[in-house]
């Protein structure tokens with residue numbers, strides 16, 4: 445329940461008066477099915493579907509990198525918002541698979557779009573989009589918007605393609621939103637968290653300043669993604685459920701009033717466990733992991749775009765997002781989907 449004494453248009457505790465006015469997605473053309481993977485790995489469509497819900501993934505072409513996917517998604521989001529690149533105040537790219545370690549990917553995306561405004565990366569791994577919503581929302585609310593926030597990844601470039609435990613889980617893709625300050629809109633509240641003590645649970649050990657790239661390290665595969673899957677699974681369920689419950693409580697929203705739940709699309713079993721713990725009705729969940737696999741920071745905006753295209757996002761809908769990823773990081777947020785058709789202010 446909102447505070448009846450709050451000023452009219454107040455978005456509520458911990459929330460920003462910011463609207464998502466544009467949403468766009470871009471998936472690489474090439475699709476790799478579970479059966480395709482089973483031709484070269486000791487795995488099966490049955491194992492992958494039953495343990496993860498994944499049926500296929502999109503994979504970037506050899507000449508496509510994260511910035512290329514990001515720029516396409518950004519163009520689509522801008523068109524959806526009815527804005528030109530000259531209207532944009534800041535560009536944020538949430539990614540854990542940047543084109544290069546130096547420089548960031550956001551300046552490369554901004555260059556492709558034709559702007560020299562502030563452009564910076566945000567690496568919260570699979571939680572990057574939810575983190576980016578709070579960072580980008582705050583930028584938009586303090587005059588640095590409209591903000592173009594892109595979640596973009598090419599995880600298939602950093603997995604060990606010979607390791608069936610990780611190679612089957614990930615896909616590539618990008619999706620973007622435009623964040624605009626707007627009285628009466630609601631973005632939040634947020635509950636973000638991190639636990640660096642658990643970093644080795646899901647990481648690429650080498651290639652940074654701690655363990656620079658060496659010939660021996662490359663030989664050993666230290667630059668590739670490694671994961672303790674079972675531990676990640678347990679933490680993901682606990683953290684996403686707790687963060688979701690906290691944002692609902694903080695905003696005084698009854699779980700029955702959540703119109704759409706979009707969780708990080710890593711594993712259908714994780715999403716089902718979070719759904720059950722939080723008490724969300726099954727028909728209020730949007731799940732794309734079957735078609736997209738785990739696209740890390742891109743997974744939630746890709747699923748949002750998919751829900752919109754399926755007619756599942758109506759103006760005024762209460763949307764709950766929850767994410768979890770390497771770091772460890774996690775987060776949840778509530779938002780009201782495009783509350784009205786007002787002109788951008």
Ligand code: UT7
Pocket residue numbers: 486487488491492495496570608609610612646671673674675676677680710711738740768769770
């Ligand atoms: O975005 C966040 C990043 N990651 C995640 O969210 C992933 C979280 N974790 C998970 O989704 C699950 O833990 C996995 C899908 C990774 C694994 O599922 P699981 O039910 O926890 O399986 P498991 O790791 O306990 O492995 C069970 C068996 C093992 O064989 P043994 O030791 O029982 O003989 C694995 O070697 O399944 C085997 N296995 C496979 N078999 C066929 C592991 N990967 C495969 C595979 N195909 N692709």
